[in-house]
Amino acid sequence: MLSIKNLRVSIEGKEILGGINLEVKAGEIHAIMGPNGSGKSTLASVLAGNNLVEVIEGEVLYMGKDLLKILPEERSRQGIFLGFQYPIEIPGVSMVNFLKTALNEHRKYNGLEPLSASDFLKVMREKKALVEIASSLTNRSVNEGFSGGEKKRNEIFQMAMLEPKLAILDETDSGLDIDALKVVANGVNKLKTKENATIVITHYQRLLNYIIPDYVHVLYDGKIVKTGGKELAIELEEKGYEWISKELAINSSPAIL
Amino acid sequence: MNMGEVVPKTDIVKKLVDSYYRNADILNKSNSVFINEKREEGIKYFKKLGIPGRKNENYKYTNLEPVFSHPFRNAISPSNKYFDRDQIFKCDIPTLDTNVILLLNGFYFDRKTPLRELSSGALVGSFAKASTEYPELVEKYYGKYAQITNEGLVALNSAFVQDGIFIYVPKGIVLQKPLQIVNLIASDDDIMVQHRNLFVLEENTGATVIVCDHTFSPHKFLTNSVTEIYAGPDSRFNFTKVQNEHNDAMQISHTYLNQGENSKVTSNLITLHGGLVRNNFFVRLNGNGCENNTTGLFLVDKRQHIDNYAYIDHAKPYCTSNQLFKGVLDDFATGAFNGKILVRRNAQKTQAYQANNNILLTNDARMNTKPQLEIYADDVKCSHGATVGQLDEDALFYMRARGIGEREARLMLMYAFANEIINQIKVEPLRERINHLVDMRLRGELSRCQNCAMNCG
Numbered sequence: 001m002l003s004i005k006n007l008r009v010s011i012e013g014k015e016i017l018g019g020i021n022l023e024v025k026a027g028e029i030h031a032i033m034g035p036n037g038s039g040k041s042t043l044a045s046v047l048a049g050n051n052l053v054e055v056i057e058g059e060v061l062y063m064g065k066d067l068l069k070i071l072p073e074e075r076s077r078q079g080i081f082l083g084f085q086y087p088i089e090i091p092g093v094s095m096v097n098f099l100k101t102a103l104n105e106h107r108k109y110n111g112l113e114p115l116s117a118s119d120f121l122k123v124m125r126e127k128k129a130l131v132e133i134a135s136s137l138t139n140r141s142v143n144e145g146f147s148g149g150e151k152k153r154n155e156i157f158q159m160a161m162l163e164p165k166l167a168i169l170d171e172t173d174s175g176l177d178i179d180a181l182k183v184v185a186n187g188v189n190k191l192k193t194k195e196n197a198t199i200v201i202t203h204y205q206r207l208l209n210y211i212i213p214d215y216v217h218v219l220y221d222g223k224i225v226k227t228g229g230k231e232l233a234i235e236l237e238e239k240g241y242e243w244i245s246k247e248l249a250i251n252s253s254p255a256i257l
Numbered sequence: 258m259n260m261g262e263v264v265p266k267t268d269i270v271k272k273l274v275d276s277y278y279r280n281a282d283i284l285n286k287s288n289s290v291f292i293n294e295k296r297e298e299g300i301k302y303f304k305k306l307g308i309p310g311r312k313n314e315n316y317k318y319t320n321l322e323p324v325f326s327h328p329f330r331n332a333i334s335p336s337n338k339y340f341d342r343d344q345i346f347k348c349d350i351p352t353l354d355t356n357v358i359l360l361l362n363g364f365y366f367d368r369k370t371p372l373r374e375l376s377s378g379a380l381v382g383s384f385a386k387a388s389t390e391y392p393e394l395v396e397k398y399y400g401k402y403a404q405i406t407n408e409g410l411v412a413l414n415s416a417f418v419q420d421g422i423f424i425y426v427p428k429g430i431v432l433q434k435p436l437q438i439v440n441l442i443a444s445d446d447d448i449m450v451q452h453r454n455l456f457v458l459e460e461n462t463g464a465t466v467i468v469c470d471h472t473f474s475p476h477k478f479l480t481n482s483v484t485e486i487y488a489g490p491d492s493r494f495n496f497t498k499v500q501n502e503h504n505d506a507m508q509i510s511h512t513y514l515n516q517g518e519n520s521k522v523t524s525n526l527i528t529l530h531g532g533l534v535r536n537n538f539f540v541r542l543n544g545n546g547c548e549n550n551t552t553g554l555f556l557v558d559k560r561q562h563i564d565n566y567a568y569i570d571h572a573k574p575y576c577t578s579n580q581l582f583k584g585v586l587d588d589f590a591t592g593a594f595n596g597k598i599l600v601r602r603n604a605q606k607t608q609a610y611q612a613n614n615n616i617l618l619t620n621d622a623r624m625n626t627k628p629q630l631e632i633y634a635d636d637v638k639c640s641h642g643a644t645v646g647q648l649d650e651d652a653l654f655y656m657r658a659r660g661i662g663e664r665e666a667r668l669m670l671m672y673a674f675a676n677e678i679i680n681q682i683k684v685e686p687l688r689e690r691i692n693h694l695v696d697m698r699l700r701g702e703l704s705r706c707q708n709c710a711m712n713c714g
């Protein structure tokens with residue numbers, strides 16, 4: 001589904017990702033972990049099409065297409081969803097109008113008629129129940145005045161509405177209380193099918209108790225330095241990233257040995 | 258604006274003064290003696306004050322010389338151009354049950370019944386007719402707040418005044434239906450229009466007035482209008498002005514609002530279109546406990562120019578005023594906002610707030626904003642703030658990341674920006690209507706109001 005080859009990117013002239021390789025197949029869940037500033041959100045941004053991120057070299061294929069050539073809105077319509085680490089507040093744009101416009105753009109792309117107002121509200125009600133989000137939130141402007149946790153829950157709600165093929169969740173678990181964490185994990189699991197895939201970016205092994213990953217990758221200083229199964233997350237939690245950096249130092253400095 | 262040669266200001270003034278004396282007989286024909294006396298004073302002051310130039314601090318960003326240089330014909334007699342009333346009346350707002358009044362080139366259109374007395378005793382109709390039928394009533398208010406001694410263009414208007422709209426609401430009466438004034442300019446040549454409106458609300462009254470400015474034919478027009486509003490003690494007045502004129506129309510409007518004790522007035526100024534627009538909004542809170550909300554929204558593009566000037570005079574204590582002006586400027590459009598708050602020495606416990614927010618859609622659009630606070634009382638709460646910026650790029654990306662196309666996302670953000678003002682409009686069908694017009698305007702689909710038979714191109 002997604003194939004990243006030797007992807008190097010920079011932000012404002014500074015190289016952030018230095019040669020990422022990643023293969024994600026339909027039905028898989030990948031977790032990406034890594035210390036602050038290692039480039040996790042940058043990777044998510046370049047996949048979503050944020051033009052702040054400049055591609056230096058490399059290739060990203062999504063469903064066989066050159067993803068980097070596609071506009072952000074087109075990527076979304078083709079099934080890519082980014083759950084933002086810091087969701088944006090948009091005063092004056094109602095959640096209903098925002099989601100209705102988004103959903104109907106997706107439908108148009110798929111050759112479907114736009115949903116009527118009542119059908120839309122029906123879909124919205126269903127998905128709201130699924131992710132247990134309160135109407136008091138969905139009746140407001142997009143994320144305006146939402147608490148940190150409410151914003152994260154709203155990201156999962158939007159994901160449920162748009163039913164993506166590839167969801168990239170950037171620290172959607174941060175700032176969530178334990179009940180909300182279960183709801184979010186539950187949402188991801190309920191929406192999971194054989195046809196879609198999920199990349200979860202997280203700092204906490206805790207989330208991975210609820211969303212069981214097929215692979216765990218460690219992103220360190222702009223590179224994926226280690227890949228393993230779900231037990232890698234446990235090991236990281238125990239030993240911290242210092243363990244990784246030591247291991248790297250050993251591997252990359254054979255001359256000292 | 259594509260204007261011709263610029264004539265020296267002294268020549269412009271001379272030309273207008275000559276025109277005044279040449280046409281004195283016509284000008285003096287249809288108004289009361291009092292108005293004609295004021296007319297004489299008006300021309301004297303105009304001779305002295307002239308047309309405000311760039312050196313006038315209040316007109317720093319709007320150059321009126323090229324505007325007045327154009328050889329306009331002074332529309333001092335009613336036009337005999339025929340209009341199908343029914344066609345024009347389509348212009349009212351669907352589902353809004355209004356009394357529609359038409360002003361054509363500054364003259365009251367319905368000559369059969371120039372002044373209507375409603376069952377409540379309220380009067381609605383021609384200003385000229387009111388000045389001769391109810392001279393004492395008109396004299397009591399006319400020119401009491403609008404000053405000819407310091408504003409050259411108000412003096413000019415007072416010299417040439419012929420007609421306009423007169424509204425009188427007697428004590429204790431609340432007008433249930435909003436009054437909609439369609440202010441239409443249509444002519445086969447380039448004309449200058451100087452109408453005068455007078456709205457008087459006595460004590461404990463209520464009214465809603467909507468003014469829609471339209472242009473109907475593709476000629477150059479210049480409007481120099483004055484509206485005086487006296488909102489008596491405990492009155493409630495809602496005022497909305499929608500400006501939708503073509504690119505060759507230039508409009509200078511002066512609104513003088515005097516509020517009595519415990520009155521509440523809300524004014525919304527929506528500028529959808531116009532070549533050059535200068536709105537002057539003077540508010541005097543002249544009794545304890547007044548509340549005033551003045552909001553404005555403009556959407557300009559191409560080479561349009563808009564300049565909003567607001568002046569809130571807190572003359573008495575315990576009053577609250579709120580000003581919120583917003584603008585969206587596209588292409589090469591230019592704009593200015595000058596908001597002045599004066600809190601007089603005895604106006605303790607004043608609360609006065611002002612905000613001006615603008616969005617520039619291109620690098621060529623320009624906006625000048627200037628707050629002015631003059632506070633002489635010590636126990637007051639005042640604030641002001643101004644911003645000139647672009648659309649929020651992060652919000653744009655967030656919307657696009659959900660599948661919303663860039664153009665649509667931009668429109669949604671602009672619409673959200675405008676919505677804060679539209680939400681201030683109290684009459685719901687009107688709010689919906691304006692909502693729709695603004696949406697169409699932002700989409701570039703507004704060449705004329707929907708349902709309106711007039712082609713306001």
Ligand SMILES: Nc1ncnc2c1ncn2[C@@H]1O[C@H](COP(=O)(O)OP(=O)(O)OP(=O)(O)O)[C@@H](O)[C@H]1O
Pocket residue numbers: 011012016034035036037038039040041042043052085
């Ligand atoms: N807009 C920007 N301008 C300049 N530098 C940036 C910008 N965005 C990110 N960076 C830099 O890129 C690097 C990677 O940032 P990124 O947000 O991808 O890290 P992260 O792994 O997501 O960290 P965290 O765990 O804190 O979320 C950091 O050094 C950061 O300062």
Ligand SMILES: [Mg+2]
Pocket residue numbers: 040041042085170171
């Ligand atoms: Mg991050």
